[in-house]
Amino acid sequence: MIGAAAIALIVAIGLMLIRALSGPTLYDRVLAMNSLGTKIVLFIGVLGFVLGRPDFLDISVLYALINFVSTIAILKFFRYRSFQVPLMRKTNTPRQPRAAEGGEDG
């Protein structure tokens, strides 16, 4: 049963990879990367049970944290074209961050 779950996760990873390779816009690729990170986390968790070592769950939890932070960083980059903008919107900032046009892909 766990093997079937692992195979299903591999198939899902393959689908995410197809979307990341052929995604027409950048947002497709970001979403594919984030979703693929989630699938990787699940896959490592399942892998621990397949190999009889459930302590892999700790590693997968840490991967979830890394995946979340890197997705936030990439989306912040897309939105503001910079990492140096605070995520909290201040009321009277001197330089208002410019909204990105988005969606362009070379």
Next chain:
Amino acid sequence: MTGYEGADLAIALINVVLLGLLFVVAIAIARMRSLFAIVMLSSIYSLISATWFVALDAVDVAFTEAAVGAGISTALLLGAMLLTSRTAKPEPRKFAIVPLLVCIATGLILVYATIDLPAFGDPDSPANTYVGTDYIERTPEEIGVPNIVTAVLASYRGFDTLGETGVVFSAALAVILLLGFGERSLSASIGRRKGGKE
């Protein structure tokens, strides 16, 4: 392995599937011209290779790969793209025979070198005969963590790891001091020079 009886076959299958995914991603990275897509794909590459390292039981390497490859270097590459353009220069596709031959020859030499390696898990191999057995015997009672690599890194060679951490920290500090943060940073000054664009 204490898993169910098909664990060896499962490991072999997982190795083949993950390496196949890595191969596809690497080919796509080499073919693409959009730098954003390449950064995304290199992050995906790091995630998948980290998974492969976990499957190979090299948990500490996998950890470094996930933190550095998927986390830090993605952010660094995106930050570097602030300073350059978005797409790579289109190159004329021409078939280069010499690099292909060099790659094939190097691969053949590496494959030939693996013939002399001891078999996987061979108890008479040099890695398993000298100090390794000592660590394996003494870790359960002296340190008491399940992963022996962790015990070696964090306890037996703890000062070594501490020194490495100090080196990496000072390198990161020097880079941050050179590039700067906030309004005075390199990317911000370039953004001002371009009149606020990008």
